[in-house]
Amino acid sequence: MNKNVFLSKLKIKIWACILHFIAFILFIVGISIIYCNDNFKKGLLWMNAESYDESPAFMSQVDSDISLLFTYANLREVFETDGRFDLNKDIFGLNMGPSNDVNFSVGSIIEYAKRHGYYIDEHYQVSVVDQKLVDQIEDTSYFINYRIYANSLDMVEPSDAYISMKTVITESLGLLAKYYNAYERFVLIPSNFRYRLEYGDTVYTNDRSLNIKSVYEYGKYALTFSDSMIVETNLRNIPKELAFQSEKLSDKLPKPYRVYIAVNTVYTATDIYAIENVNYLSQRRAYSIGLVSVTVGIILMIISLGYLLIFSGHSDKKQGIQLNDLFDVIPFEVKILLLIFFIVVLFAINNFIGQKVLHIYIEKENWDFANQMLDYASIYLAALPIAFSILREYKAGLLWKNSYIKVIKESFSIYMLKRTFKKKLVSDFLLLIIVDIVIMAFFLLTTINEKSLLGRLMIFIAFIVFLIINFIIFNKVYKTAIAFDKIADAIKEIANGDTRYRLNESEFNGRVSEVVKDLNNISMGFQGAINDQVKSERLKADLITNVSHDIKTPLTSIINYVDLIKREKPENAKIQEYLDILSVKSQHLKNLTEDLVEASKVSSGNISVDLRDIDLVEMINQTNGEFEDKFAEKGLNIISNLPPAGVIIKADGRHLWRVLENLYNNAFKYAARDSRIYIDVVMEDSIAKFVIKNISENPLNIRPDELTERFVRGDVSRTTEGSGLGLSIAKSLTMLQGGKFEIIIDGDLFKVQLRFVAVLN
Incomplete structure (x- = not known):
């Protein structure tokens, strides 16, 4: 692979990381803009209106002002005399004892409230400056002589005629606060909200030019009359309380009535409408920017994250999944614990440093949101690299393999099994x-x-x-x-092999006794089958031994007489050729007979083993010397890799020699001509391993376990002089000496491994 191409692919991953980080910032910025918008909790419907006077916010403000307007109209007769605010006007009267009727005017209420810790704040809400002063007000209830702001018909129960000083003061201050608010909104400060209430000869207005003709010249309007149930308006919705409040006010003021409400949408006055109009447009633009930022951020995050998820761990330079040797191989449970630790540390840093820095640039009302976003961003950025590490571990197939949960599960499974x-x-x-x-x-x-x-x-x-x-x-x-x-x-x-083991059937009853009886029958059946098999193997061994012995005597005579005839040196070349063939075949028959006898001894256990300390390296050197000339006949070259120091094992020298001889002979018979025979002796912990390997001359279309069976040869055409017993004998003799014998076939590569426990000094 071209190095430049690899670098370009690597650069793509780097750019994907940068893109994901930028997209994440866009997402955070967009969410912040949307959340900090004044219209956040109103949903997206408020953006349907292109202008403020068509928005739900405008309609809500109109409804609020209409409600406040009629509250003001109802409170004028409570706090005003001849259209002016009157501090001497009596608001309520209490009987505080025999012949002790006390009247409280607006001024006395204000004085009493101040002295006992009450005040009206800038939002026209009744507040307490000192709760201790409020608590000093006595809880005694007094008989109500009158309350100018309350209807005497509301007193149904006898207890309704009594009230505490704290309650009546709070009620009066609440109404006074509403009056102040309305008076400032509709009288003192110029407003885009125009009204005219005509009840008979009584007129309440803040725009004397407002009438049935001029009302339509304003941007938005609403009209209602006493002789009609229809509210004429061009507002987004019909004002909720206009008709009801207009009719209700007629209980105090004479009929007929005509109510005109208008809002100047040119916003010539700097009031709440003008301010909200500017704010609405800016908030609408900001909300749109926030939505675009969030949408673009999410799309880019998904694209970049998807690319990184697919190609994480992949490299054009190397095959397979590339892991970070220091971090990716850590069990994922440890990674989760590390993530929790990092998050705790980041939260601590955010709490002591990050939040204080944010509070410098962000309004106080948004501090909680900013703190949350800082924590969420910290969690995401801390979790992202760990998540990708877990992903690479999963792709490499190590997630479950390295898991502590797997270890616990396996340990628990073993416990449950045992x-x-x-x-x-x-x-x-x-x-x-x-x-x-x-x-x-x-x-x-x-x-x-x-x-x-x-x-x-x-x-x-x-x-x-x-x-x-x-x-x-x-x-x-x-x-x-x-x-x-x-x-x-x-x-x-x-x-474990104890087929003579029996259970006492009398100790069991019911269904369990039947199971015990069947188990005893199985045990007896196994014992009988093993006895028959041992007897059969013994008969086979005896037959092979006897037949081999009977064949060996005439075979020895044949070999001797062939040798005597060859010494006479017959002149006929044809006879000499026949004698050579007869000599080779008789010698092969002799070797086969000897192999049969030895295989019979090994299988029947009729063979002695004398384990002694043997230098495996020295024996290999001797064997190499014995077979060097023989291997040269086929052009076979021995390549040895032996340790310089000796390797001592416990083995029987005679049997070990026979094992090596069979393996070397097997290599001579079946190795490809003009090839190499590799001989290795290596130490693996306390195990000495001997390895011999070669390339087969014929295809090895046979399983390794079949080659150690008797009379099986790698040369299926049987053109060689093998008996098919060499590897079987070698395996049996190796196991008798406490070693392990293994054949490995990889294509035409034939390899045999012997393992013995080394004697350590």
Whole structure:
């Protein structure tokens, strides 16, 4: 792969990371703009209006002003005299004792409220400057002589005629605060909200030019008359309380009435409408920018994240998944703990440093949101690299392999597998106890709620019966568990080779006794089959030994006479050729006979083993020397890789020589001509390993385990002089000496490995 191409792919990943980070910032900025918008909680419908006077916010403000207007109209007669605010006007009167009627005017109420810690704040809400002063007001209730702002018909119960000083002062101040608010909105300060209330000869207005003709010249208007149920308006919606409040005010003012409401949408006055109009347009633009920022951020985050998820761990330079050797190989449980640790540290940093820096640039009302966004961003940025590390580990197939959960699961599985029936019973009984506790709690609650003595006695009897049933069930299950444990032990003994193991059938009953009887029958069947197999193997070994011995005597005579004839040096070349063939074939027959005898001895165990300390390296050198000339006949070259120091193993020298001889002969017979024979001796911990390998001359279309069976040869055409017993004998002799014998076939590569426990100095 071209290095420049690799670098360009790497650059794509880097740019994807940068793009994802930029998209994340866009997303955070967009969310912040939307959340900090004054219209955030109104949803997206408020943006449907192109202008402020068509928006729900405008309609809400109109409804609010209409409600405040009629509140002001109702309160004028409470706080005004001849159209002017009157501090001497009496608001309520209380009977505070015999012949002690006290009247409270607007001024006295204000003085009393100030002295006892009340005030009206800038939002026209009644507030407390000192709660201790408020608490000093006596709680005595006094008879109400009058309250100018309340209807005497509302007093239904006798207690309604009495009121405490704190309550009446609070009521009066609340109404005064509403009056102040309305007076400032509709009288003192120029407003784009215009009104004219005509009730007979009484007129309330802040625009004397407002009439039936001029009202239509304003941007928005609403009209209602006493002789009509229709509200004429060009507002977005009909004002909610206009008709109702207009009719209700007629209870105090004379009819007929004509109510004109208008809003100058040119916004010539600098009031709440003008301010909200500018704010609405800026908020609308900001909201749009926020939506675009969030949408673009999400799309770019998804694209960049998707690319990184797909190609994370991949490299054009190397095949497979590339892992970070320092971090990716850590178990994912540790990574999760590290993530939690990093998040805790980041939260601490945010709390002591980050939040204080944000508070410098952000309004106080948005501090909570800013703190949350800082924490969320910290979590995301901390989790992202760990998530990609876990992803690479998953792609490499190491996520579960390196997991501590896997270790715990395997350990628990082993524990569950090795758990006896008694232990299983104990755990199951613990579960039963938990259920019993729940039932006992139910009994207890029932007993507490049961009031009668007979009922409680019945519950107690039921509880005793419940305990007895539990004990009977446990005793039965426990005995069954003991029986199954004995059966499990018997099966284990039989599986380990003790086919004479028997269970006492009289100790079991029911279904378990049938299982025990069948298990004993299986044991006896195994014992009979093993005895028959041993007897058959012994007969085979005896037959092979006897036949081999009977063949060996005439064969020796044939070999001797062929040798004598060859010494006579017959002149006929044809006879000499026949003698050579006869000599080779008889020698092969002799080797086959000897192999048969040795294979028979090995299989029957009729062979002695004398284990001594043997230098494996020295024996390999001797074997290499013995076969060097023979290998040269086929152009085979021995390549040895032996340690300079000796490797001592426990083995029988005669049998080990036979193993090596068979392996070398096998290589001579089946290795490709003019190839190499590799001989290796290596140490793996405390194990000495001998390896011989070569390239086969013929295709090795056979399994390794088949080559160690008797009379099986790698040369299926049987053109070589092998007997098919060499590898089988080598394997058997290796195992008799406590070693391990393994054949490995990889294509035409034939490899044999011998393993012996090394004697360490």
